[in-house]
Amino acid sequence: MTSFKKFTLFLFLGLQFAVFQAWAIEAELAIPPAPSIAATAFILKDHNTGKILAENNADAKLAPASLTKIMTVYVVFNEIKKGTLHLDDLATISQKAWSTTGSRMFINVNDRVKIEDLLKGVIIQSGNDASVALAEHVAGSEETFAEMMNQQAARLGMMSSHFKNSDGLPTEDHYTTARDLATLTSALIKEFPEYYRWFSQKEFTYNKITQQNRNQLLSRDESVDGVKTGFTDEAGYCLVASALRENMRLISIVMGTKSTKARANENQSLLNYGFRFYESHRLYEGNKSLNEARLWKGAEQNLPLGLPEDLYVTIPRRHYNDLKAVITVNKKITAPVKEGDKLGGVNVTLKDQPLISKELVALKSVGQGNIFRRLYDGALMSFEKSDDGK
Numbered sequence: 001m002t003s004f005k006k007f008t009l010f011l012f013l014g015l016q017f018a019v020f021q022a023w024a025i026e027a028e029l030a031i032p033p034a035p036s037i038a039a040t041a042f043i044l045k046d047h048n049t050g051k052i053l054a055e056n057n058a059d060a061k062l063a064p065a066s067l068t069k070i071m072t073v074y075v076v077f078n079e080i081k082k083g084t085l086h087l088d089d090l091a092t093i094s095q096k097a098w099s100t101t102g103s104r105m106f107i108n109v110n111d112r113v114k115i116e117d118l119l120k121g122v123i124i125q126s127g128n129d130a131s132v133a134l135a136e137h138v139a140g141s142e143e144t145f146a147e148m149m150n151q152q153a154a155r156l157g158m159m160s161s162h163f164k165n166s167d168g169l170p171t172e173d174h175y176t177t178a179r180d181l182a183t184l185t186s187a188l189i190k191e192f193p194e195y196y197r198w199f200s201q202k203e204f205t206y207n208k209i210t211q212q213n214r215n216q217l218l219s220r221d222e223s224v225d226g227v228k229t230g231f232t233d234e235a236g237y238c239l240v241a242s243a244l245r246e247n248m249r250l251i252s253i254v255m256g257t258k259s260t261k262a263r264a265n266e267n268q269s270l271l272n273y274g275f276r277f278y279e280s281h282r283l284y285e286g287n288k289s290l291n292e293a294r295l296w297k298g299a300e301q302n303l304p305l306g307l308p309e310d311l312y313v314t315i316p317r318r319h320y321n322d323l324k325a326v327i328t329v330n331k332k333i334t335a336p337v338k339e340g341d342k343l344g345g346v347n348v349t350l351k352d353q354p355l356i357s358k359e360l361v362a363l364k365s366v367g368q369g370n371i372f373r374r375l376y377d378g379a380l381m382s383f384e385k386s387d388d389g390k
Helices: 003-028 065-082 115-123 128-139 142-156 178-191 193-200 260-277 371-388
Strands: 041-046 052-056 090-092 112-114 203-206 209-212 224-232 236-245 248-257 278-284 291-296 302-306 311-316 323-329 342-350 353-362
Touching: 041 178, 041 260, 052 260, 065 115, 065 128, 065 142, 065 178, 065 224, 065 236, 090 115, 090 128, 112 115, 115 128, 115 193, 115 203, 128 142, 142 178, 178 193, 178 224, 178 236, 178 248, 193 224, 224 260, 236 260, 248 260, 248 278, 260 278, 278 323, 291 323, 291 342, 291 371, 302 342, 311 342, 311 353, 323 353
Parallel strands: none
Antiparallel strands: 041 052, 041 248, 090 112, 203 209, 224 236, 236 248, 278 311, 291 302, 302 353, 323 342, 342 353
């Protein structure tokens, strides 16, 4: 056999082996498809990584019913965060709020009710009256409050949502999607952990009337700690659920199921699927030094580099040991450097296949050194450059 033929044969066998190896890795990591879900739309998302584990019709614009109230309380939480509103503030109940139809907290006209109680009335009792009362207190009118809801939706990137009221009662041009609701729910959990605990509360008493949280999963699955149910004839039975198991949080949303039992069952199926076949890990903590880079001509010689936020990955179960992370740092980093400057990267692979990449940033600002430091480092840099060129 000629050398050329041998080379061709070896090349062919090498390519075949590479294809087989890639196929073997893919087969080993194979995840079965999500269970069949009887809903108009659904989505299953890993909260920490944003990875979508299952979805169908997730971008369809649908009536959200009381899932609207997730955005209502998100807007209110933001006002509390800004200091323009406080939990002990009192809202005066209007005739409009009192007369709102559907599920109610049973507040009365001219009652002065604490914002905290109204929030619990919305979250736990799904009170339409409480939703309107909050909207009027925060914005003066429900119409203006709806504009605030839309502003927050735009800020969060919920590009397929539009809100017209605070309670989710049927009205024209009021819609959202399963994907947008997953985005909103992640933001709420991340930004307001101190208030998110209310979503796991199973009952609330106001005006001597005790009402149960309509989220059946709170009593069925101890890992579930939220979030919100919804129903209208147009929307069907809807549920946004979130569960935390072994430091992995999943958000599951079903819209347009046939009954209260169905929305709980379908959500449970999605959550069980996600936790059974996937796992989530925090590889690096945000704002912690991962590398001390040499800083040239600076007031300090060493520059801490890290990630601006925690780095999580979602992977198939039992493949943690197949993860590999490589940190790269830019060469010849020269002062001045501002905190947040991008100066490297972290690349994570799973079985040598790219998984996620994040930029490495300066964790603090460092100005230029004095004239002697700049001259000395300049000479060293010139020496290294000339030495490299030999």
